[in-house]
Amino acid sequence: MSQHHLRNLKTAAIWLAIFLAGAAAGWLGYRARRTQMLGQLLDDARRSAVAIEPGDLRRLAGTRADVATAAYAALKDRLQKLRAVDPRVRVVHIYRLVPETGRVVYLGDSARPGARDEALPGDDHPQAAKSPGLQEIIRTGQAAAEGPLADDFGTWVTGYALIGEAPSTKPGVAAKEILGLYVDAATWTGLLWRSAFQSAFFVWILLGLPFAALLVFRRQVEQGEVIRNLSEAMEQSRSAIVILDLECRVEYANRGLCQQIGYTRRELIGHGWRDLRVAQAADEVFADLTATVRAGRAWLG
DSSP states (O other), X not given: OOHHHHHHHHHHHHHHHHHHHHHHHHHHHHXXXXXXXXXXXXXXXXXXXXXXXXXXXXXXXXXXXXXXXXXXXXXXXXXXXXXXXXXXXXXXXXXXXXXXXXXXXXXXXXXXXXXXXXXXXXXXOTTGGGOHHXXXXXXXXXXXXXXXXXXXXXXXXXXXXXXXXXXXXXXXXXXXXXXXXXXXXXXXXXXXXXXXXXXXXXXXXXXXXXXXXXXXXXXXXHHHHHHHHHHHHHHHOSSOOEEEXXXXXXXXXXXXXXXXXXOOHHHHTTSBGGGGOOTTOOXXXXXXXXXXXXXXXXXXX
C-alpha cells in the first residue's frame, strides 16, 4: 500500500473516531438530559400531589355517583388549576387502587366536563396493567415515571406521585390514591434531541476544527514543497523558461533564459517581451508567442 493511500486511511479513521466521539457525547447528553427532565417531572408530580388533600378523596366513593357531589366538583376545579400552571401538561389524573378487586379506577381528572378524553369517576384505567410507572408506584409507594408512551390521544411522558393511603378490607394491602401528571412527549422529545445534538456538536467542533486546521496546514506545507521543488527545477534548467502575462510582460525568467539572451533577471521582470527580443528572432515568432499566451496555452520555441 502506498504512503498516500495509508495517509488517506489514517485521515478517514481519525474523522470516524471524531464522529463516534461526538455521537457518544450526544448519547450521554441525551441520557443526562432525560434523567434531569424525569427528575423535574417527578418533582412536579410530587408538588401537585401535595396540593390534593387525602381527606377530600376519602369523601369520594370512586363511582359514577361522585359526579353529582361537591367534593368531586372541588377536586375537578383544583386539578384544572394544576394543569393550567404548565402548558406542557395535557391532563392530570387521580387514580385509586382498590385492593379488594385489584382494579385501578379514576377518581377525577382535569379534562373539561364532557370532553372526549374525560375520565369519569369509577372508570377503569384501561392501561393500568401495562403501565410500568403506575405499577411501580403501586408496588413501592415511591414516585415513578414512564414514557414516552402512546394512547388514543397522543404520546406522553407521565409522572406518578402518591397522595395517600387508606386501610382496606384486604389484609396487608392499603388502598392508594395516586396522581398522574401527563406531559406532551413532542416537546419532551424535542428537548432531548436538542441536548444530544448540542453535546455532539460541541465535541465535533472541539476535535474536528483542530484536526481540519492540521490537515490544511499540512496541505499548505506539501504544496509549498512542491512549488519550491518546481521553482528550483525551473531555475536550474539549462532550457530557457519565461512566464509572461497576457500583455506579454515578463513575470519570471529562469537562469537559462538569462544566459541565452544576455539579460539579467532584473532587466527582464516587468518589461515587454518585444522590447527585449534578440535581433535574430522573426516577427512571426513573436506573433505566434503572443497569440498563444493570450489564448492561455503554453508556448514552446
